[in-house]
Amino acid sequence: MNGGLYRSTHAADGNPRPEEGVTVVSVDQQSATATGDQALPPENLPPSGRDGGGSTAGQSAIMAIGSMVSRVIGFVRTALIGMAVGTTVGDAYTSAQFLPNQIYELLLGGILSSVLVPLLVRRRKSDPDGGQAFTQKLLTFAVVSLGVATVLVVSLASAITAIQTGGDSTPAYRELVTHFAYLILPIIFFTGLSGLAGAVLNVRGHFAAPMWAPILNNIVVIATCGVFILCYGGQKELTPENITGAQVALIGGGTLLGIVVQALGLLPALRKVGFRWRWSWDPRSLGLREIGQLAGWMLVYAGANQLAVFLVVRILSDVTGSADSASILAFNYVFLLTMMAHGIVGVSVMTALLPKMSAAAAEGRFGEVSADLTRGIKLTSAALAPIVVVYAVLSAPIAVFLFQGGRFSNANALATGTVLAVAAFAVIPLSISYLCTYAFYALQGNKTVALINVAVVAVRIGAYFTLAAVLKESLLAAGMTAGNAISYLLSALISLTVLRRRIGRLNLGTVLSSLIRVAVAAGIAAALGLLVLRLLPGDGEPAGRIEALVQLVPTGAVILIGYLVAATLLRVQEVSQVVGMVRRKIGR
Structure with a gap:
């Protein structure tokens, strides 16, 4: 996990993810149509396999397996951080990790996938040398720019962390965040290298290495946590006041080493596709004005998101160390679970629909765009509904099973569960808003x-700010999550209104009818789940992993079966379609 709570739309899945930190994109001839108002997302550009990357189906299978393995290992990594250092030090560590992700996103994150990759594709098609010289010049300019930006940001680490942590946190906590930041901020440079190398590989039809490289990163950090627990696991609770310089250096240095290994892990793949970077400094020939025009709106998008990240970390920093408060670390745990649900279902639907929507839009067939969008909303909602119910009903057992251990106590896990219960209601609005964005x-x-x-x-x-003013400290992280849910819902409503004006009728009546039936089926499943949970030991608040597992397995099974039966009786057609899609994927 490279920290961040939010990334741009392009970072939601298949691109730089909070727990992975690498850009994975795919390209073909459609990318050449980018204009000043358009920076095509990578999902619009399916791999062709022309450059020796193998078939689309084969590449998709490798990417899917790599994504799932990386997510699982990423969760192990995330949980071990909390177990190794506890909540207060874990908050400082996580706060420091937000910084490179925020800055990288502003410098390169969304721009890489939405602007530079299409540009590389166009030059690869149009230049006599297949875009080799242009790519060398672009990489040289990017490496120099990343290096300068990284040095500048590291030199300002103390001032940046002072603003981010706020005046209500203790001096020891602010100092600890700063010490972590000095070690972790160089991640900006190596994340940029990793993203650029991944883009070069994707343009040449190779997708496996960028998908699997983050696993190397996670393994290094997991090993770092293992060494930390082995050496310091018997020590009393860690605080900003008693943590040693050696302990900070081990965790922070291991985190930096992980991204270095990730970047180096892409070099063999670059050699395999016949690309060797050579220094070529000629920024004037890159058409930086064109790149700037294309990137402008992505900077507006990313800048707004990163301001929200900065402020939520600032607000939660004020209650770091409070005994009854969910921490920044816990808030990040919950965000990763939310994005996992969105990534598994929402992004799969988007990836399938976007090429069709793009082709229809290009030919002015807006009725088909509308039909695809409404079908996507219904499919996504029907597929995500049981996950929402599981998150809401089993939030405490999930948090205890995944995160409790070491210095991350049962009380910390139960507080995380409260945040997850609120986050459950953000999952479907999040995915619908992303579907509208892709439209x-x-x-x-x-x-x-x-x-x-x-x-x-x-x-x-x-x-x-409103919720922070009215809620008590123990509910502050849950309030910030509720703020996210409200914004996702608003985004979906505004986007649907604007889309209706642009492409005409959206068949929202059928969407509303489907959503009502899905909600009824989900309500029935939730009632059954709560009934089963009440009959099990622990009354929904398990004391440990074994008790959590006893609650998770039977209750989860009842929720899933109850939802499928209720949805079938209510004639939610999308449920049978999703089941068929999953069966086909498993068979493939």
Whole structure:
């Protein structure tokens, strides 16, 4: 896990993820159509396999397996951080990790996948040398820019962390965040290298290495946590006041080493595709004005998101160390679970629909765009509903089973469960808002997406401050999560309104009918789950992993079966479609 709570739309899945930190994109001829109002997302550009990367089906299978393995290992890594250092030190560590992710996202994150990759594809097609010289110049300029930015940010680490942690945190806590930041901020440079190398590989039809490289990163950090627990596991609770320089150096240095190994792990793949980077400094020939125009709206989008990240970390830093409060670390745990549900279902639906929507939009067949969007909303909602119920009903057992251990106590895990219960209601609005965003991409509307996002983030920030003022400390992290849910819902509503004006009727009546039936089926499943949970030991608040597992397995099974039966009786057609899709994927 490379820390961040939010990334750009392109970072939601298949691109730089919070727990993985690498860009994975795919390209073909459609990328050449990017204009000043459009920066095509990578999912619009399926791999062709022309450059020796293998078949699309084979590459998709490798990427799917790599994504799942990386997510599982990423959760092991995340849990071990909390077990190794506890909540207060874990908050400081996580806060320091947000910094490189935020800065990377502003410098390169969304721009890489939405602007530079299409540009590389165009030059690969149009240049006599297949874009080799242009790629060398672009990489040289990017490496120098990343290096300068990294040195500048590291030199300002103390000032940046002082702003982020706020005045209510203790001096020892602020100092600890700063010490972690000095070790972790160089991640900006190596994350950029990893992303650029991944882009070069993807443009050449190779997708496996960028997908699997983050696993090397996670393994290094897991090993670091193992060494930390082995050496310091018997020590009393760690605090900003008693943690030693050696302990900070081990955790922070291991985190930096992980991303270095990830970047180096892509070098053999680059050699395999015949690409060897050579220094070529010629920024004038890159057309930086064109790149700047294409990247402008992505910067607006990413900048708004990163401001929200900065503020939520600032707010939660004020209650770090409080005995009854969910921590920044716990908040990040919950966000990763939310994005996992979205990634498994929402992104799969988006990836399948976007090429069709883009082709229909290009030919002015807006009725088909509308039909695909409404079908995607219904499919996504029907598939995510049981996950929402599981998160809401079994939030405490999930948090205890995944995260409790070492210095992350049962009380910490139960507090995390409270945040997860609130986050459950953000899952479906999140995915619907992303579906609408991808519909705008199909319509070449990045400018519209950016402007909507600015308004939505303004509401999100307002919700943060309002909820922070009225809620007690123990519910503050849950309140910040509720602010996210409100903003996702608002984003979906605004986007649907704008889309209706742009492409006409959206068949929202059928969508509403489907959502009502899905909600009824989910309500029935939730009632059955709560009934079963009441009959099991622990009354929904397990004391340890064994008790949590006893609650998870039977209750989860009842929720899933209850939802499928209820949805079938209510004639939710999308449920049978999703079941068929899953069966086909398993068979493949």
